[in-house]
Amino acid sequence: MMDYDTNGIFGKNHSLMITNVMVDGRLVEIVIDEKGMISSLGENAGKEWKGDEDFLIDGNGALALPGLINTHTHAAMSLLRGYADDMILQDWLAQKIWPLEAHLTQKDVYWGTKLACLEMIRSGTTAFNDMYFMMDQAAAAVNEAGIRAVLSYGFIDLSSVEKREAECKATEKLAADIKAMNNPRIKFAVGPHSPYTVSPEGLKWCAEFAQAQKCGIHIHLSETEKEVTDCVAAHGKRPAAHVDACGLLTPQTVAAHCCWLDDAECQLLGKRSVSVSHNPASNMKLATNRAMPYQALTVAGANPCLGTDGCSSNNNLDMFEEMKIAALLQKFFWNNPTILPAPEALAMATENGAKALGLATGRLAAGTPADIILVSKRDACNVPLHNAASNLVYACNGCSVETTICNGRVLMLDRGIPDEANIVNGAAEAAFGLVERAKTA
């Protein structure tokens, strides 16, 4: 491929032209304007382009796709990758994850999110739905990284009135901080952690605040069987009905996991047009023992999308891998090899994800924001190319992504990311320091 002026093409918006890429089986050109929008896409779309030659990207026959969208993660937990695995959920949380998280600093959340964004850019993800704490640091990292994020503060009141007041304030502060950033790539969402960590009063406050802010809602729902049993015992309702009674099921809601929904709950989520984020790798690793009812939810009208969960329970952020594991798990658990065929898995990671997060991305068309990834057709795992959707879901992984563009800005070109070594070093140092502090505490 040509030798790019790397100082020129990275870092800010330019008018770009991409030639020689495949979109839906056609060899096309894509023109991106200075505002980061796709201005034209088609066989001779670049005919009139008058841009600087330095900003012409030869796709070399690559598959062009919309940037993938990760609808459930905890980005800063990348610093905990591999810190503890192969344990019973409760032991893992109580003995390993929570004690380490207690030592997390603002700087750690910044570096953890930087590392997560780097991994996402490398593996073709251009937008993610995040829930964690110290989210101003996450926002700073996303701002620098150049990708999109919907950021929520994980609201946990454990039925304490004092804690609830503090969580409301933290949520309000994040909403105000993100508004003040005025960055079109960064949105705020309300993040009631789950029906088992937030009181009904807290859940209701979150629903009302989301309505007032006209923003999204991000919640964990029915990941484990125990949550369902406990919710019925405490509230006389299964989790979906319980959070619905608190006003949290809306077309702007992303409910993560949803392994243990019964048929009535699938109907309810469909009726409310909720987006359901399937997290198959995390669910398998933590042995949730049931797979999200993809077919029942889809038939009911819910919007199925895909997420990796955090790096401590996956342990990566590769949405290509997640598409494959989703397609495999649905077939295996529901005992039918025709469930979740490759094109539907791809839709979960693209257009359905965009719908879940209220983004205009998720497809490639003139007039949409230029969130574009180029996937190599020359990698051995992508040869032969009988069926692009099949190869993308079942054969490739995120390493086949050569170029990543978000909002018209080139973030990775021919597998090169300008600031990579600094981010890797900063994150590795932060993780090392975190573990050292926990040891000596």
Next chain:
Amino acid sequence: MMDYDTNGIFGKNHSLMITNVMVDGRLVEIVIDEKGMISSLGENAGKEWKGDEDFLIDGNGALALPGLINTHTHAAMSLLRGYADDMILQDWLAQKIWPLEAHLTQKDVYWGTKLACLEMIRSGTTAFNDMYFMMDQAAAAVNEAGIRAVLSYGFIDLSSVEKREAECKATEKLAADIKAMNNPRIKFAVGPHSPYTVSPEGLKWCAEFAQAQKCGIHIHLSETEKEVTDCVAAHGKRPAAHVDACGLLTPQTVAAHCCWLDDAECQLLGKRSVSVSHNPASNMKLATNRAMPYQALTVAGANPCLGTDGCSSNNNLDMFEEMKIAALLQKFFWNNPTILPAPEALAMATENGAKALGLATGRLAAGTPADIILVSKRDACNVPLHNAASNLVYACNGCSVETTICNGRVLMLDRGIPDEANIVNGAAEAAFGLVERAKTA
């Protein structure tokens, strides 16, 4: 990293020194002699090395591992990657796979195996256990590729006496052809396809031939529930007992899949010291509805190892991905997050695989053949490095392999493989031609 004399280092054996690599948490040097053996490994192992500087590989802190071992695949099926997916097993075979396979030529098997070897080298696999047909072409491809293989002709008699005689001859011919190659990297095994495609007489002949040849046995066993039901109906025994009665369960046997073993069968396979090749991605994709009983088999004394199956039901040959999917599936299906922890998944793909194929590889130590891969510690998915085994199994994939060495020969260096473009082109053309012939037939 340093600029290697690529013409010099590839293609034949040299005395090599690898510096600055991690083995079991220690920074070491590895010296390889001209015969392809590890002559020393340790902190100052290379102190006395007097080789040519061109043959000094700076590992740059990478993790050095034994080359991974894929114990069940059909390499040439890489040409069918993505040709048909998301179908019921019987339709998929009868409507898609078999009609296309009917048009396979010798050249196709050669190019398919070349492509498979390329993908394996790139993703850190240095030995595989193959079953297919036109295996002289597979042998030619493996000979050129530089990795190890145990090759078996898929013996299928469908209870026809004439067909059985032809299959015996084909098996004998492959044994003789491989002996004549006299290549220490290529071994022959007997390949009775399965108890449902081979008559008891055919199975017994295979057992006797394997004993006479002192070679391995490669068989499919209890992949689906239907096979078990049919076997009981036809032979009054479950599949493991049936093939055992024919003499096929030995310490040199690799039984692939083994999803539907009951407890008595696990005991039997343990007692016979059989190697059991777990193929989780293929089993999930084809919805076998049960996972190999890893714990029961291990307790019983069987040797659990790992395979990808062919590219038409996976659809890649990445053993890193397979380790992850194995660890996830075992946890999920058996409802216990402590089953198959990362170090055991790694053992399945290395030392257990070597034991299964009767190889002296699978671990890094002086006096063993130099089958070595170097895995980047700098890739984002491998940062931080709290626990190497965890990252290798759960966070990495085969793209983190930077360098692959088999039998002391450098096959990939810093992600560069000399002949890659030719192989990709040849395989893509062969696959295209195959589909065209099937269309016009």
